[in-house]
Amino acid sequence: MKNKIKEWLKSGQIDIFLGYKTLQGxxxxxxxxxDNLEDIDTLITGSNYYPLEKIATKLVAEKPDIKIGMITQDxxxxxxxxxxxxxxxxxxxxxxxxxxxxxxxxxxHADDSHREAGKSGQFKKQFGMNTHASIEEAEIFAQQERxxxxxxxxxxxxxxxxxxxxxxxxxxxxxxLEHSNLIGTGSLPPEAPIYHLVRAVHMAGRCIDCGLCEEAxxxxxxxxxxYRKVNAIVTELFDYETGSRLDQSPFSIIGExxxxxxxxxxAA
Amino acid sequence: xxCKFVPSVCSYxxxxxxxxxxxxxxxLVGTLPMKTHPVNEGxxxxxxxxxxxxxxxxxxxxxxxxxxxxxxIKVRWDEALQITADRFKEIIETHGPDSVGVLVSAxxxxxxxxxxxxxxxxxxxxxNVDHCARL
Amino acid sequence: xxxxxxxxxxxxxxxxxxSNTTACHPLIARRxxxxxxxxxxxxxxDPRNIQLSRFADVAVNHRLGSDVALxxxxxxxxxxxxxxxxxxxxxxxxxxxxxxxxxAAYPPDKVSAITGVSAENLERMAKLYATNPPAALIYAMGIxxxxxxVDNVKSCCNLAMLCGNVGIASGGVNPLRGQNNVQGACxxxxxxxxxxxxQPVSDPDVNKKFSRAWRKNLSDKPGMTITDMVPAMxxxxxxxxxxxxxxxxxxxxxxxxxxxxxxxxxxxxxxxIFLSETAQVADVVLPAASAAEKDGTFTNSERRCMRIHKAxxxxxxxxxxxQIISKLSTVMGYPMEYNSPEEIFxxxxxxxxxxxxxxxxxxxxxxxxxxxxxxREHPGTPYLHKNQFIQGKGKFHxxxxxxxxxxxxxxxxxxxxxxxxxxxYHTGTMxxxxxxxxxxxxxxxxxxxxEDADKLAVKNGDPLILSSRRGEMEAxxxxxxxxxxxxxxxxxxxxxxxxxxxTNAEAFDxxxxxxxxxxxxxxxxxxxx
Numbered sequence: 001m002k003n004k005i006k007e008w009l010k011s012g013q014i015d016i017f018l019g020y021k022t023l024q025g026x027x028x029x030x031x032x033x034x035d036n037l038e039d040i041d042t043l044i045t046g047s048n049y050y051p052l053e054k055i056a057t058k059l060v061a062e063k064p065d066i067k068i069g070m071i072t073q074d075x076x077x078x079x080x081x082x083x084x085x086x087x088x089x090x091x092x093x094x095x096x097x098x099x100x101x102x103x104x105x106x107x108x109h110a111d112d113s114h115r116e117a118g119k120s121g122q123f124k125k126q127f128g129m130n131t132h133a134s135i136e137e138a139e140i141f142a143q144q145e146r147x148x149x150x151x152x153x154x155x156x157x158x159x160x161x162x163x164x165x166x167x168x169x170x171x172x173x174x175x176x177l178e179h180s181n182l183i184g185t186g187s188l189p190p191e192a193p194i195y196h197l198v199r200a201v202h203m204a205g206r207c208i209d210c211g212l213c214e215e216a217x218x219x220x221x222x223x224x225x226x227y228r229k230v231n232a233i234v235t236e237l238f239d240y241e242t243g244s245r246l247d248q249s250p251f252s253i254i255g256e257x258x259x260x261x262x263x264x265x266x267a268a
Numbered sequence: 269x270x271c272k273f274v275p276s277v278c279s280y281x282x283x284x285x286x287x288x289x290x291x292x293x294x295x296l297v298g299t300l301p302m303k304t305h306p307v308n309e310g311x312x313x314x315x316x317x318x319x320x321x322x323x324x325x326x327x328x329x330x331x332x333x334x335x336x337x338x339x340x341i342k343v344r345w346d347e348a349l350q351i352t353a354d355r356f357k358e359i360i361e362t363h364g365p366d367s368v369g370v371l372v373s374a375x376x377x378x379x380x381x382x383x384x385x386x387x388x389x390x391x392x393x394x395x396n397v398d399h400c401a402r403l
Numbered sequence: 404x405x406x407x408x409x410x411x412x413x414x415x416x417x418x419x420x421x422s423n424t425t426a427c428h429p430l431i432a433r434r435x436x437x438x439x440x441x442x443x444x445x446x447x448x449d450p451r452n453i454q455l456s457r458f459a460d461v462a463v464n465h466r467l468g469s470d471v472a473l474x475x476x477x478x479x480x481x482x483x484x485x486x487x488x489x490x491x492x493x494x495x496x497x498x499x500x501x502x503x504x505x506x507a508a509y510p511p512d513k514v515s516a517i518t519g520v521s522a523e524n525l526e527r528m529a530k531l532y533a534t535n536p537p538a539a540l541i542y543a544m545g546i547x548x549x550x551x552x553v554d555n556v557k558s559c560c561n562l563a564m565l566c567g568n569v570g571i572a573s574g575g576v577n578p579l580r581g582q583n584n585v586q587g588a589c590x591x592x593x594x595x596x597x598x599x600x601x602q603p604v605s606d607p608d609v610n611k612k613f614s615r616a617w618r619k620n621l622s623d624k625p626g627m628t629i630t631d632m633v634p635a636m637x638x639x640x641x642x643x644x645x646x647x648x649x650x651x652x653x654x655x656x657x658x659x660x661x662x663x664x665x666x667x668x669x670x671x672x673x674x675x676i677f678l679s680e681t682a683q684v685a686d687v688v689l690p691a692a693s694a695a696e697k698d699g700t701f702t703n704s705e706r707r708c709m710r711i712h713k714a715x716x717x718x719x720x721x722x723x724x725x726q727i728i729s730k731l732s733t734v735m736g737y738p739m740e741y742n743s744p745e746e747i748f749x750x751x752x753x754x755x756x757x758x759x760x761x762x763x764x765x766x767x768x769x770x771x772x773x774x775x776x777x778x779r780e781h782p783g784t785p786y787l788h789k790n791q792f793i794q795g796k797g798k799f800h801x802x803x804x805x806x807x808x809x810x811x812x813x814x815x816x817x818x819x820x821x822x823x824x825x826x827x828y829h830t831g832t833m834x835x836x837x838x839x840x841x842x843x844x845x846x847x848x849x850x851x852x853x854e855d856a857d858k859l860a861v862k863n864g865d866p867l868i869l870s871s872r873r874g875e876m877e878a879x880x881x882x883x884x885x886x887x888x889x890x891x892x893x894x895x896x897x898x899x900x901x902x903x904x905x906t907n908a909e910a911f912d913x914x915x916x917x918x919x920x921x922x923x924x925x926x927x928x929x930x931x932x
Contacts, residue, residue, distance in 0.1 A: 015269065016269065023769065024768040024769045025304075025768065025769065025770075026302065026769050027303075027304065028273050028288060029273045029288070030273060031271035031272060033269075033271075049303045058290070058292075058297060059292065062297070063269065066269070120440065121439075121440035121442060122441070122442050123439060124440035155454075156458070158314075158425050158426075158429045158454075158825065159826075159843075160312060160313045160316075160317060160429065161314060161839075162311060165317050166300075178839075178842050185842065185843050186826070186848075187824075187883070188425055188426055188454045189454055216310060216312075218308075218311040218313065218429055218432070219433065219436055220436065220440070272714075274695075275712055275769055276694065276711045277583070277694075277709045277710075277711050279583040279694040279701070279833075280583065280828050281427060281428055281582065281583060281828070282580025282582060282703055282704040283428050283430045283579075284583065284701060284703025284704070284709060284771075286769065289695055289714040291715055294716060296714060296715055305769070306707075306770050307408055307430065307703065307705075307707070312430070313430060313825070314429075314825060314840065314843065315826065315828060315840065316430075317839075318837050318838075318839045319695075320695065321837035321838060321839065321840070322834070322836060322837050323693045323695045325836040327677055327836050328676055328718045328721070329676060329677060329688065329690035329721065330690055330718050330720060330721060331719055331720050332688065332690060332720065333687070334687050335685065335686050340688065345720065348687055349730055352672050352731060353735045355643065355669075355670045355686070356670070359642045359670060366626070366640075367641055367642040368641070368642065368643045368645070369627060369635075369643070369644045369645070370644070370645045370646075370647070371629060371644065371645070371649050371651060372591075372648075372649075373584075373588060373648030373724075374582035374583065374585040374587075374588045374649075375582055375583060375649070375694075376584065376588075376647060376648045376724045377584065377697070377699030377701060377725070378584065378590070378591050378701065378702060378708065378751070379700065379725050379747040379751070380647075380699065380724040380728065380744075381587060381592075382591045382592070382747060382750075383724075383728045383729065383732075383739065383747060384647055384724070385591060385593055386739075387728050387731070387732050388626075388645075390617040391735050395595050395624060396595060396626035396641070397593060397594070397626060398593065398594060398595050398627070398628045398629045398632070399585070399589070399593040399594070399629075400629060
């Protein structure tokens with residue numbers, strides 16, 4: 001694998017390779033370049049910790065023609081697909097290299113056991129939402145109770161915007177979360193539940209279930225569950241599995257000129 | 269092209285969260301939380317996430333300034349340091365070292381705080397050194 | 404902090420007093436949330452209804468400045484119910500009798516009258532704190548920025564020792580530091596009476612050691628604190644001031660007074676990253692590198708000394724503060740020739756035997772080390788006073804309650820308190836020019852309870868004039884139940900709404916010299932349209 005990367009860099013197939021390197025015991029993202037090919041021997045491939053796809057998007061925004069190789073797992077391939085669909089990255093310029101994903105009992109929706117959330121405490125289970133709950137488990141509660149449980153979670157929010165900032169598929173230049181007509185500014189917690197629901201709505205057809213948001217959340221809000229729910233709705237209504245294929249998202253009508261007539265949504 | 273990731277510590281409060289600065293061609297373009305840091309374990313607050321922004325501000329001071337007839341003029345470092353040294357020495361000679369005070373900072377590094385109090389005590393010759401943490 | 408940030412998660416009870424943790428120390432608030440969710444009890448005492456209050460088992464709004472009475476009241480109940488740690492007190496502490504005799508005079512009805520907290524809530528607070536060990540006490544500037552700041556801190560220590568919570572994991576007395584390197588600035592001797600590691604300047608052996616190391620005879624007379632410097636500037640004793648990386652003009656109490664003092668100086672040098680309010684009135688401004696542009700170390704609230712790494716070159720001609728100081732010193736005839744911050748660190752560590760001596764850049768790594776770390780093999784210290792207090796026995800202090808310097812009067816009927824909001828930092832020089840932070844809050848404001856707003860027919864956003872005995876200022880109203888009726892809150896970050904026009908520079912703690920930012924009496928009126 002490392003030889004392959006060296007080969008890519010040497011032959012100019014890529015300008016840079018995004019992976020990980022250990023620094024004083026900490027795995028940190030690292031950009032390997034062609035000027036120092038030996039450096040690639042220090043590449044570590046075990047787990048995916050950081051949003052390399054987002055870093056790639058940022059690089060491309062600065063340097064549109066750059067060719068990037070990167071280490072990926074299943075979810076990062078889904079992230080790349082979403083970024084291709086939304087024209088943030090050009091598949092011609094990206095060379096993914098599959099890393100050693102690790103097995104996980106969350107395998108069905110993810111592939112990285114290191115990112116499994118810690119156990120939810122008793123109090124959280126009693127009054128909030130268990131981080132490990134499936135959609136079905138979360139929907140056992142009657143609507144009113146479910147709402148109260150989510151409101152408990154949302155009230156912990158410290159408005160760090162970490163869920164958005166870490167998200168590999170959040171790339172908008174102007175974010176609805178910062179639109180003061182939509183969400184009031186300047187106080188904690190942010191307006192609940194609107195802040196989290198605005199983000200959830202925007203995750204429909206976008207979220208690739210990588211779990212980085214939940215891992216970045218200082219308040220342990222089960223964001224992954226929330227976005228999984230909106231995506232389950234998308235799958236049900238449009239038969240669209242986000243990031244699984246390279247076909248257009250049902251939400252790509254957004255951005256077209258607005259008509260006052262109801263527009264039938266194209267059949268999948 | 270230069271693209272690197274540099275570990276550091278957030279400077280926005282006393283918690284001390286681990287961050288990673290993302291650098292592109294000598295410019296800070298982003299801040300990420302360090303996932304494996306013992307203090308913040310991959311999370312940050314709104315200030316930490318935007319730590320790189322103040323560094324890049326166009327309002328940053330770029331040159332030494334000396335006030336002449338009520339207006340700041342840009343000067344070279346050697347001029348600024350000479351003016352400062354001369355004025356300090358003059359005041360110390362006329363009024364004694366205790367007529368000078370130094371305020372160190374809760375925002376600069378340990379090494380710099382150490383040097384600042386060493387400067388106050390060994391160079392100016394007074395213990396009039398304090399910081400603004402009371403404020 | 405006597406204890407570590409991660410330890411908070413495993414506390415049995417957390418008592419937060421005078422800290423709006425979710426806004427000011429969000430990643431410490433995270434640990435409080437996690438502790439709560441694991442089953443810890445949470446007590447929040449704050450004059451405002453803060454975000455954490457929503458999750459508390461008991462949340463009370465004690466009257467501004469009544470902390471000593473509140474804490475004495477809790478201790479009264481604890482002793483009355485024999486919930487205190489008798490063996491611990493006997494083995495590890497002294498002068499318990501002093502405390503006992505003072506708190507005996509603080510029965511719930513009296514404390515309730517002073518603090519406004521019901522007797523029932525006092526009982527619940529005392530019971531929760533005393534019967535769910537280990538209990539962590541967390542405070543911030545809400546405890547210290549008072550004329551009774553030292554009394555408040557001592558009372559917190561009394562309570563923690565009373566229940567045997569000092570010297571155990573997940574317990575302790577945990578002041579949260581407001582600025583990133585307050586701990587370091589103090590550890591490094593950025594104080595008028597001590598060298599590094601709190602070694603007194605007046606101790607002959609210490610003074611000799613530093614005099615020898617620095618090859619200069621050093622003064623053994625403690626210098627002036629910032630609070631002493633202001634009057635000295637006004638009466639002409641202090642002629643020159645060298646300000647490094649601070650904006651005291653905005654952060655000092657009583658802006659008008661301080662302004663005047665600065666004008667009186669013959670020479671003001673400001674070393675800064677921005678042309679702050681203080682830098683604007685300086686004679687010489689030296690441009691400094693930011694934290695991303697240099698190497699060095701910071702020490703956080705839990706005494707963890709950590710490396711920062713240079714990520715980019717300084718802007719323009721800016722230099723790191725250590726380089727500027729070295730150069731200035733050399734020009735003044737005392738050569739300082741350091742090639743790197745590491746050389747400075749090693750010099751410092753060698754002179755600081757008890758706390759930093761065992762640290763090197765290599766040992767710090769990315770995790771850092773928590774002092775005390777006296778030798779190269781020492782793993783650092785997650786919590787202090789294990790088995791024995793550093794000073795031998797933990798000393799109790801009987802502390803009587805004293806009123807704050809100002810209480811509301813007919814002329815100034817409102818309590819005013821000040822603090823931070825979540826998106827900004829200190830005087831705002833760094834955060835207000837950061838687009839994503841500016842978006843969150845662009846201007847200053849004054850929080851006012853809906854009942855008070857109704858009385859004055861004030862709506863959200865209406866401009867108000869606030870006045871105190873010192874001066875007056877304007878700010879738009881934010882009508883919110885987060886403050887209690889009769890109390891106003893002003894954030895400190897906004898130079899155009901300078902909080903410190905109103906606060907009281909004359910009132911400060913006699914020992915710590917910390918100004919009473921948290922309590923002043925003010926009046927408000929609507930600015931006529």
